[in-house]
Amino acid sequence: MPDHGKQQKVSRTGTKKGRDMSVGKIVRSMVVKQQFLGRWNFRMLSTSTEFNSSKKNLETNEKVVVTDDGSVIACWHPEVPVPYELTKPMPVEVTPTDSVLKVQALRPTRELFRPKHQQMVVNELMQLTHTSKYTWLPKQRRLRYKEANPLNEKRDREYL
Template sequence: MFLRLCLLRSFRTCWTGKVNYSSVPDELTFFKNDMIVCWHREPKFPYDCSKPLPEMQPESKSVLKVTTNEAYKLFNKEEPRPIIAEEMAKMTYTTKHIWFPRARDKKKMRMEPDRPYL
């Protein structure tokens, strides 16, 4: 009992004596057994200070996190070969001609052997 009175006095000292002309109380306090329950009304928030809710982007039903368009952009992106050759030449202190292989080396001539057992 003594504890309840001390708590009630502490609540009363903290409570400011402002004048309230509203029929709805600012706070509601009641005691039940050894428990004190307080309810405070939600403060009013001006509409001018509010922001709109962010728009939700539609989620795809795909298991993949990357869309097909993004994947095509990643894998179909080709840098021009001269730029790559110049960068490699600067990195290795060589001429650019090393980084352009000759086409004749790629395309070997296919000759039929004279003798089938060779």
């Protein structure tokens, strides 16, 4: 156990009479739970001890709080930001196949050729070509003419 030093009262702002809370002190009546958007949140306990488990905690702002009787242990481990320069791209798993076709792209291809509602198709075409919906909707006159004239279907291929 670390040396606790003297007891000090903690105010609601998370400071001890103008100073930041130091590590290794006994804190009465409130324990730091977590820091959210620069504000300290407190949990009421009768008496508790706040200490760091290693020297690394001083740099990362990690906190471990234990009550005097040892019944409650609260730990706070904030997420450490990682610089972009130290990251690696996600590995892409390529499965070897004997086929000439690219079977890996089967799911996106299915999505493309899936039957869609006419209004959804019209909306996609409107966005692609920046035109109005009337360009892509069928003309009602042509539909009525096609339905009214049954000879068009018979004359299409008489030899069949």
